[in-house]
Amino acid sequence: MKKWRWxxxxxxxxxxTPTVFALAADPTDDAAGxxxxxxxxEANLPAGFPAAGPVNEVVLKTYPAHRLxxxxxxxxxxxxxxxxxxxxxxxxxxxxxxxEMSWGDEATATTGKPAGKPTAMAFLYGGPALGxxxxxxxxxxxxxxxxxxxxxxxxxxxxxxxxxxxLRGYEQLTRWLAEHPEWHVAGGPRTLGYNSPMVPGFMKxxxxxxxxxxxxxxx
Numbered sequence: 001m002k003k004w005r006w007x008x009x010x011x012x013x014x015x016x017t018p019t020v021f022a023l024a025a026d027p028t029d030d031a032a033g034x035x036x037x038x039x040x041x042e043a044n045l046p047a048g049f050p051a052a053g054p055v056n057e058v059v060l061k062t063y064p065a066h067r068l069x070x071x072x073x074x075x076x077x078x079x080x081x082x083x084x085x086x087x088x089x090x091x092x093x094x095x096x097x098x099x100e101m102s103w104g105d106e107a108t109a110t111t112g113k114p115a116g117k118p119t120a121m122a123f124l125y126g127g128p129a130l131g132x133x134x135x136x137x138x139x140x141x142x143x144x145x146x147x148x149x150x151x152x153x154x155x156x157x158x159x160x161x162x163x164x165x166x167l168r169g170y171e172q173l174t175r176w177l178a179e180h181p182e183w184h185v186a187g188g189p190r191t192l193g194y195n196s197p198m199v200p201g202f203m204k205x206x207x208x209x210x211x212x213x214x215x216x217x218x219x
Contacts, residue, residue, distance in 0.1 A: 103188065
């Protein structure tokens, strides 16, 4: 990887909480009784977020209402990262994990044709009361959004954060949805990335997710 590309991850590592490289392997998930994956924990989860995992198993997960800062893709992932990092630095917002990467809108998940690279990136705030929603006055490409509670179909994965890993999870989710007509797609696919490139690819953990809603719920 090019040397300059590592630069922002060095800065990211310095911004993470003191839990950097603590190994998390709790035996069960309090909410669902499922085993949590072994992973390298580099930052705290946002308030109320469910634990990461499980690996290679499709599950339904519910996320609470939360606040995030989002940048749409225009200069590639490095450009999005720096815009978001400068935003949280200016506003004294602590870094959390995961980082959200969007791969298209709701039509993407419906047609089965995801974007070849992330179309947006978001840093999640630690709590919904931090900061204020709206456009960052210092950079109008950064928009702070309040996201309502959402249910997703999710699969945990090992491997680098690239299109190949995303598609590996995405294809399993679309097969699951085809077998479970009681759930309809309610948003575009996303990746939740829990690790920086300081963690080797085979140790990286992510979740690929598609928002869903019950098929009998009015549109």
